[in-house]
Amino acid sequence: MEKKAILFDLDNTLYNYDLVHEKALKEVHRILNRRLNIGLKEFLRLYGISKTEIHRELSGTASSHNRILYFQRMIEKTEKTVEPGIILKMYNAYWDSLLKNMRLYKGVLSLFKELKRRNIKIGIVSNLTTHIQLRKLHKLGLSEYIDILVTSEEAGREKPHPSMFLFALNKLRVLPSEVLAVGDDPKTDIEGANAVGIDTVLLVKNVQAKLPKEDYRKPDFIIKDISELSDVLEKTQKFPASLQRG
Ligand SMILES: [Mg+2]
Known part of the structure; x- marks a missing residue:
């Protein structure tokens, strides 16, 4: 998709x-x-x-x-x-x-530029107050790339509550199947997006990190570097993630 x-x-x-x-x-x-x-x-x-x-x-x-x-x-x-x-x-x-x-991880800016070029929208879904997250996005130089922001302050719930992701889908006017969710925490990012039926990508920076055992916290894709998202996009365009699991 x-x-x-x-x-x-x-x-x-x-x-x-x-x-x-x-x-x-x-x-x-x-x-x-x-x-x-x-x-x-x-x-x-x-x-x-x-x-x-x-x-x-x-x-x-x-x-x-x-x-x-x-x-x-x-x-x-x-x-x-x-x-x-x-x-x-x-x-x-x-x-x-x-x-x-604060410094952006290597590869974030070029990825965001590529997404803009391909007309793929960028949303931020984050557990914190809006004022601070806006300051971070501004300071990181991401203002021109971000299409929507959903914070837990705004949603009244925190990830992994599905509300956070539903708010984002609503703002973007897209379906769960048309979206990928990327995060570093299986307990919040992956569990929450899985619950809504969004394809999930776990970013694992630390090779020693333990991967989640619970099925509902298992991501569809695991990447070590944000630049690998381009490959994930290619894969999801050919096959639905559900066929690639296991
Ligand atoms: Mg995080």
Whole structure:
């Protein structure tokens, strides 16, 4: 089936989130250390606890990823008070650092150019708040390539909930069979798109990564580099993915 659109996950699919997240947290630590004299290990422990608490309380919502809630909780734990000045400073330092250090994975830009040339639409489907994801797309220089964006803030649900993908299909006015979904996480990207009947592509950067055992999390295609998507497109145009499984 001729594909009319590709839905991409953003973090760790189009750029290395893990790497820049770690750097950004160190930047936040520097700020808090100046005020509280706190070691990096203790800082990361507090961050972990705060994040876990927020996830538990806001599970399934975009706000569960909002760094400002994590940092507020950290300050409340250490200083037993809300201190707007320091929380805002930590929040701004985190995103300033992350946005500054983000780099597109090699091959993304040339792939997007090729898709534009072939008139294949590009969508981003991502679990986070719209404001931050728009800032990332803008900073990564992708503004002119993106046709639609769906965030969990907008959909009111998070991947793997099918709503995320249904929103995207609706915005693009396409059928599940006319779309490919690409992501790095079997539990969110692949499971969610599979549930809607979209052909799925798992990006596995780490060769040691464990592949999903559950059938509903198994992708139709596995790629190690985003540039391999062109080959996947060729294959899906000849045969439906369902005939290529197994
Ligand atoms: Mg991801």
